[in-house]
Amino acid sequence: MDGDFFFNLSVYLDPQAPIVFVASLTTEASDGGLSFSMTFQPLESADRRTPTGSPFDVGPYELSEDGTFTAELPTIVVPGNANPFSGSELEATITLAGTLCAPADFVCGDVTGTAARPVQLDLRGSTFAMDRITDPSSYPAAVINCKKDPARPLP
Incomplete structure (x- = not known):
């Protein structure tokens, strides 16, 4: 399970425009x-590749025998250029309720919590998906949920 993952947090307001991170x-x-x-490194929304802002560490979180987990993250701040919705700095407190899918190359689940800025928002109904990065020079295609629905392509 250890390694780098392409992490897509898909907010229900526009699920096909995820907030993207590399999660170690x-x-x-x-x-x-x-x-x-996990250590999260936000990526710019314009290309979903360029690191922006400071990485942040979370955990540890217990992983159940069946591969499920609940991860209550501390309040996080994401730089504006990583926010595909408004381009404004984003502050949120989120919980990830997910499942590690065999063979430990894909993790996905639901997101709950609240955004405090740029607007107050209940995040219930949002999702996340993490695909293992096997080649650091070529990230996997962005997917937004456990069904592996694709994110909207970049312009």
């Missing part, structure tokens, strides 16, 4: 089970 995932043994932590 690491696992560790904990209390007879497994937990994971």
Whole structure:
């Protein structure tokens, strides 16, 4: 499960325009089970490739035996150039409720929580999808949910 993933957070207002990150995932043994932590690096919305802003660390979160997890992230701030909706800095507190899909190359699930700025918004109904990055020079195609529906192509 350890490695880099192309992380797409798809807000229900415009699900095909995800907020995109590279998420570096690491696992560790904990209390007879497994937990994971992640480092998120926001990417510019214009190309979904160029790092922007500072990376942030979250975790550890427990991973259940069946591959499900709930990750309550601390408040995060995403630079405006990573926000495909308004281009304004985004502040949100989110929870990821997801499933690791065998063979540990795809993780997906639902997003709940709230955005505090640029507008206050309940994020219930949003989704996320993470595809393993096998070649750092070529990220996977952006998908927005567990069905692997594609994100809107970049102009």
